[in-house]
Amino acid sequence: MKKFEEKTIKTEQIFTGRMIDLSVDTVVLPDGTESTREIVKHPGAVAIIALTDEGKIVVVEQYRKPLEKSLLEIPAGKLELGEDPVETAKRELEEETGYRANRITYLTSSYTSPGFANEILYFYLADQLTAVENGLQADDDEFVEVFEYTLEELAGFEKSQRIHDLKTSYAIQYLKLRNDKGTF
Amino acid sequence: MKKFEEKTIKTEQIFTGRMIDLSVDTVVLPDGTESTREIVKHPGAVAIIALTDEGKIVVVEQYRKPLEKSLLEIPAGKLELGEDPVETAKRELEEETGYRANRITYLTSSYTSPGFANEILYFYLADQLTAVENGLQADDDEFVEVFEYTLEELAGFEKSQRIHDLKTSYAIQYLKLRNDKGTF
Numbered sequence: 343m344k345k346f347e348e349k350t351i352k353t354e355q356i357f358t359g360r361m362i363d364l365s366v367d368t369v370v371l372p373d374g375t376e377s378t379r380e381i382v383k384h385p386g387a388v389a390i391i392a393l394t395d396e397g398k399i400v401v402v403e404q405y406r407k408p409l410e411k412s413l414l415e416i417p418a419g420k421l422e423l424g425e426d427p428v429e430t431a432k433r434e435l436e437e438e439t440g441y442r443a444n445r446i447t448y449l450t451s452s453y454t455s456p457g458f459a460n461e462i463l464y465f466y467l468a469d470q471l472t473a474v475e476n477g478l479q480a481d482d483d484e485f486v487e488v489f490e491y492t493l494e495e496l497a498g499f500e501k502s503q504r505i506h507d508l509k510t511s512y513a514i515q516y517l518k519l520r521n522d523k524g525t526f
Numbered sequence: 527m528k529k530f531e532e533k534t535i536k537t538e539q540i541f542t543g544r545m546i547d548l549s550v551d552t553v554v555l556p557d558g559t560e561s562t563r564e565i566v567k568h569p570g571a572v573a574i575i576a577l578t579d580e581g582k583i584v585v586v587e588q589y590r591k592p593l594e595k596s597l598l599e600i601p602a603g604k605l606e607l608g609e610d611p612v613e614t615a616k617r618e619l620e621e622e623t624g625y626r627a628n629r630i631t632y633l634t635s636s637y638t639s640p641g642f643a644n645e646i647l648y649f650y651l652a653d654q655l656t657a658v659e660n661g662l663q664a665d666d667d668e669f670v671e672v673f674e675y676t677l678e679e680l681a682g683f684e685k686s687q688r689i690h691d692l693k694t695s696y697a698i699q700y701l702k703l704r705n706d707k708g709t710f
Contacts, residue, residue, distance in 0.1 A: 405530040515699035
């Protein structure tokens with residue numbers, strides 16, 4: 343859908359970084375007037391709902407510099423250039439948690455901040471997990487601690503805001519709905 | 527929680543915009559090495575699950591320049607400086623949809639992209655809606671069309687990706703769970 347399309351008449355590249363780029367586009371609005379749009383370009387990322395054989399959810403705790411606090415989140419990571427998201431999901435799950443998934447199922451995709459960023463998240467459900475010895479290592483600048491919790495425990499961490507990001511809260515809702523339907 | 531805290535030793539301000547700012551922080555990692563973090567600062571925003579007396583959900587369609595497509599989303603908007611989020615929620619609902627809510631209930635808050643941005647979303651449930659004649663007007667550069675759909679219709683738009691953002695998919699799951707509990 344292109345309703346209310348805003349045509350770009352100028353793009354000013356502000357920043358090219360390791361994770362994101364920033365540009366300011368001058369656009370023509372539907373009424374013919376001009377405005378500017380600040381646009382963060384992101385390569386996209388995966389988020390993985392990983393379930394152990396005991397029905398626990400694998401989560402990672404890491405420091406989130408933009409928030410100046412650490413959060414408990416479902417495993418996630420950004421796409422490498424040209425990488426199929428399902429391969430990113432397998433790689434990030436192993437790097438961050440040490441688990442390899444024998445079964446990985448695509449769930450949905452979603453934009454996280456459509457007002458100012460093009461980041462898209464691909465959600466996967468991973469199960470039949472095997473712990474990998476000497477597997478893929480996390481990036482040098484990533485420090486994460488891995489935990490496994492029940493859905494009820496995760497819901498409690500939402501209340502205390504140790505879980506405080508939308509992809510993880512979406513995953514918790516997804517699992518609650520799945521339980522309600524009796525498929526788990 | 528400050529686990530794996532990354533201390534800032536330098537902040538380079540890259541950009542100060544209308545909606546977002548960008549800085550690159552040089553940080554010391556837990557192992558003593560240095561790295562950089564690209565950080566988008568955002569004022570925070572509200573998202574409103576607005577229900578009509580008929581049980582339909584009020585959604586708005588708008589062009590999202592970062593995605594180069596229009597999306598159907600729940601009403602949302604960013605906080606003005608010093609504004610209480612509940613006041614933002616009332617203002618944005620009226621500006622974007624022409625509805626005033628007689629009852630507005632805070633649900634939760636959540637970070638949308640904790641890897642690179644500090645944007646936080648405050649979710650509200652709004653009902654007992656009244657259409658306002660000559661009410662608050664949207665910003666000059668906002669073009670939105672208002673729709674009211676059932677929950678089932680919204681779930682269909684998720685499949686066709688006319689709905690394709692995480693706050694709206696979170697809202698859909700929230701309403702499904704609420705229905706399952708029989709409170710609606």
